[in-house]
Amino acid sequence: MKLSPDTQIIDECSYPYRRVGKGCYLIQKDNISADDAFAKCLRRGTHLATFENINEAMLMKYELLKMNTGIHYYVGGRNINRYKPGGDWRWIKKNGDMVKMTYFAFDRGEPNGSLSLAEDCMFFFAIRGYRFHNVWCAMGGLLGGYICEK
DSSP states (O other): OOOOTTOOOOOSOOTTOEEETTEEEEEEEEEEOHHHHHHHHHHTTOEEOOOSSHHHHHHHHHHHHHHOOOOOEEEEEEESOTTSTTOOEEEEOTTSOEEEOOSOOBOTTOOOOOSSSOOOEEEEEGGGTSEEEEEOSSBTBOOEEEEEEO
16 A cells, blocks of 8 residues: 555554553553553453563663653563462463563562462562562552553
8 A cells, every 4th residue: 555645644552542662552550459450451452561572671661760650560471380480471462362471671589479479460660660570469469550552
């Protein structure tokens, strides 16, 4: 298809979503658990943000640093096997597909969950410069904002 010079291209990423790199994200400041964040994104027809390469993750980290909210933000990383040392971390997509993480961007000492301390969800941890940390998924863990991806 050839576009004429006066053809406008419509960006499907409009407010309240924002373009970060090639992705389209909704960054919410609500104070909720990881499981609640997962459900809120699904109800919007989106999913918690996934970053299949380090470049995507670093662009989002930079965006959060610029926003300077001091809020932690949940993303779509989940540990699907806490029996395995270090876990088996996957990105959970909108349709439930799982994509194995191909890079390690957790903060020093992370992930640190175990059988008795089930920290199977993931967020950008504000206190540590928005590095990835693992955290409890349900209420009782740290509350934070979340990032949905279209």
